[in-house]
Amino acid sequence: MNEVKRFLKFTFFSISAGLIQFLSFTILNEFTSLPYWFCYLSALVLSVLWNFTLNRKFTFKSASNIPKAMFLVFCYYLVFTPFSTLFGQFLVNHKVNEYIVTIMNMIINFITEFLFQRYVVFKNSIDSNK
Numbered sequence: 284m285n286e287v288k289r290f291l292k293f294t295f296f297s298i299s300a301g302l303i304q305f306l307s308f309t310i311l312n313e314f315t316s317l318p319y320w321f322c323y324l325s326a327l328v329l330s331v332l333w334n335f336t337l338n339r340k341f342t343f344k345s346a347s348n349i350p351k352a353m354f355l356v357f358c359y360y361l362v363f364t365p366f367s368t369l370f371g372q373f374l375v376n377h378k379v380n381e382y383i384v385t386i387m388n389m390i391i392n393f394i395t396e397f398l399f400q401r402y403v404v405f406k407n408s409i410d411s412n413k
Contacts, residue, residue: 289409290397292342296334297393304330308385319375320368323385327367331360338400340412347408355404363392 308326311317335356339345345352367388374384401409 289342289401293338293397293400294393296337296342297397299337300330300334301389301393303333304389305385309382312381318372319381319384320372322381323371323388324364324368326385327360327364331356334396339405343400343405343408344410344412345405345408346412347405352404352408356400359396359399359403363395367392 304326307329308322311322311325312319315322335353339349339352371381371384371388375381
């Protein structure tokens with residue numbers, strides 16, 4: 284039952300991070316002439332900072348080494364970000380709606396980030412900060 288609660292918390296915080304990402308992407312996309320990749324990347328960074336902070340403290344309740352945890356999340360995004368940014372730009376260049384591409388990237392990010400944080404980043408430190 285703890286894992287179900289943990290997943291639901293992660294989902295809730297991811298939805299809030301998703302709103303931050305989607306709103307910041309929309310503002311940049313609609314009110315600037317910046318390319319898709321820049322709008323997406325800026326919004327993603329804001330979302331990641333929000334999501335990491337809340338999930339470390341409330342979902343995984345980790346008291347582990349914060350710089351190490353941040354580095355591991357950074358490593359995840361070293362793979363995810365270039366792939367999602369370049370593939371997203373490719374799809375947008377081929378006339379796929381930028382909002383559909385952004386939502387698709389957010390769903391992929393949600394699933395893979397939960398698994399990575401649960402089984403890599405906070406694997407040995409879950410509930411160490413009760």
